[in-house]
Amino acid sequence: MSHWFYDFLAALGYSHPLHPVLVHVPAGMSIGALGFSILAALTKQAAFRATAYHVAVFALAFTLLAIPVGIFDWQRFYGGAWFFEIQIKAVLAALYLLLIASAAVIGRRCLESKALPVLYFASVVTVAGLGFFGGQLVYHGFTPEAPVQFKIGRQVFDSHCSGCHRRGENILEPNMPLRNAPQLHDFAEFLAFIRNPRMPDGSPGVMPQFGSDRISDLHARELFDYLNFAFVASNRPASAQ
Ligand code: HEC
Structure with missing residues (x-):
């Protein structure tokens, strides 16, 4: 109507x-x-x-x-x-x-x-x-649910990343989603990326830098584990999504 x-x-x-x-x-x-x-x-x-x-x-x-x-x-x-x-x-x-x-x-x-x-x-x-x-x-749903061991990582994602990367997407650069992103394979690579994000050609993009004053190395590790659970399909049992 x-x-x-x-x-x-x-x-x-x-x-x-x-x-x-x-x-x-x-x-x-x-x-x-x-x-x-x-x-x-x-x-x-x-x-x-x-x-x-x-x-x-x-x-x-x-x-x-x-x-x-x-x-x-x-x-x-x-x-x-x-x-x-x-x-x-x-x-x-x-x-x-x-x-x-x-x-x-x-x-x-x-x-x-x-x-x-x-x-x-x-x-x-x-x-x-x-x-x-x-x-x-x-x-709700911007930040997927996860078992309790991912609680801290999920909170870090919720407060620092989910605005732009809701549900693992990328609202600013849709072709660079967080879901299955190459940086999620290796923690050192991931840490280097969030400390100094780059576009594929090496130039700075719009994503803000997350220094250790905003996300400590320890919290970055928790975040990495949560992201792997929530957004890397091969890491999850088929029944979990
Ligand atoms: C203001 C929006 C914004 C926020 C907040 C943000 N990102 Fe991003 N993200 C982007 C944009 C835009 C890109 C594309 C690359 C760039 O601009 O540097 C990107 C790219 C990425 C990529 C690479 C994706 C790919 O396919 O190569 C990863 C991984 C990533 N972000 C993780 C995070 C994490 C983890 C957080 C929270 C700590 C976060 N982002 C917070 C906007 C954001």
């Missing part, structure tokens, strides 16, 4: 999901509502209470937009598959809508209601959960 709209945006050059762009508004506004209601309690100024309420109504308006767009994104980018993160997000989104809509209804009757700060607070907690599971959805 919504495909023509995404196709239209893609024709204009925008092919990303829309939900992450929109959700910043309810998330930020919920934090704002809580912030202003705390300010109202501290300063006893009624104007802050009114601001908190107006901000919450704004959050509600954008939630009514963000939820259907989230459903469209889910259909478009995940084929409507009903997996764990989506289930949690559906429950949290329903809860968030209930909380922020209740705040809008109660505040309309009485801005002094003691329920309002509680609802603002609960909406911030819920929105944090929604953000966390949204992040899981997008970034």
Whole structure:
């Protein structure tokens, strides 16, 4: 149903999901509502209470937009598959809508209601959960799971490499993926490469240098072992991937 709209945006050059762009508004506004209601309690100024309420109504308006767009994104980018993160997000989104809509209804009757700060607070907690599971959805899988002996190497990969080499790919130089890279055969060669990365012709590329102040030799070894496990097909039992 919504495909023509995404196709239209893609024709204009925008092919990303829309939900992450929109959700910043309810998330930020919920934090704002809580912030202003705390300010109202501290300063006893009624104007802050009114601001908190107006901000919450704004959050509600954008939630009514963000939820259907989230459903469209889910259909478009995940084929409507009903997996764990989506289930949690559906429950949290329903809860968030209930909380922020209740705040809008109660505040309309009485801005002094003691329920309002509680609802603002609960909406911030819920929105944090929604953000966390949204992040899981997008970034999980960038860093493949591995048995516990690769834990340190996996953490080093997650914090230093996975941004550019998600899932063993290379987002900047697609023809030079990490998966099955020649440097993964020999540790000395690998260490020399991350200390001073080069393009195949020997010229410096875009990959940053990782000196021993950022990744110690010891951690580089752990990283090397993890990369061999995660991204060198011949090192893994067929059942592990
Ligand atoms: C800013 C993006 C970026 C980050 C972060 C990054 N790389 Fe790279 N990587 C590249 C690019 C671009 C290349 C292509 C060569 C170059 O630019 O020097 C590359 C090439 C490589 C290659 C050679 C692949 C081949 O097929 O020859 C290896 C191995 C590698 N990176 C490992 C790592 C490791 C390990 C880390 C983390 C410690 C890391 N990279 C972090 C962008 C990055």
